[in-house]
Amino acid sequence: MKKKILVINGPNMNLLGEREPDIYGKKSLKEIEGELAGLCGEAGIEVEFFQSNHEGAIVDKIGEAKGKVGCIIINPAAFTHTSVAIRDALSAVKIPAIEVHLSNIYGREDFRKHSYVAGVAQGQIAGFGAYSYILAFHAAKEMLI
Numbered sequence: 001m002k003k004k005i006l007v008i009n010g011p012n013m014n015l016l017g018e019r020e021p022d023i024y025g026k027k028s029l030k031e032i033e034g035e036l037a038g039l040c041g042e043a044g045i046e047v048e049f050f051q052s053n054h055e056g057a058i059v060d061k062i063g064e065a066k067g068k069v070g071c072i073i074i075n076p077a078a079f080t081h082t083s084v085a086i087r088d089a090l091s092a093v094k095i096p097a098i099e100v101h102l103s104n105i106y107g108r109e110d111f112r113k114h115s116y117v118a119g120v121a122q123g124q125i126a127g128f129g130a131y132s133y134i135l136a137f138h139a140a141k142e143m144l145i
Helices: 029-043 055-064 077-081 084-093 131-144
Strands: 004-009 046-051 071-075 097-101 123-126
Touching: 004 029, 004 055, 004 131, 029 046, 029 131, 055 084, 071 084, 071 131, 097 131, 123 131
Parallel strands: 004 046, 004 071, 071 097, 097 123
Antiparallel strands: none
16 A cells, blocks of 8 residues: 555635634644645655645546555545535545544534535544644554554
């Protein structure tokens, strides 16, 4: 298994730090990526980051990952609740995936309480802000060993 993690972030994640900081926190996506890159470097794990506001681009990226990465950490953001296409892509590539959310999606609006991705993910981490990504890294590292 390839010791590489692909971290995918969905729509509006490029606005982290500015967008509703009371819900999503004050760290930017670049800061979160920097922390993950440091952890991966220390662990000898390659990491690649990808963010898109476009569903098809995310589906394409997941498809391209087949045979190239050992784990996907994905925050589908709003696509969590709407995208059968992302769910199907994750299912098709058979790469272990960890679903991540900054906020506790189950403590928010009713429409956010359903995740299409959860059924095909190895697990889900939600509600710990930027630390959700750190927790996901540790889970991914264990899967790559």
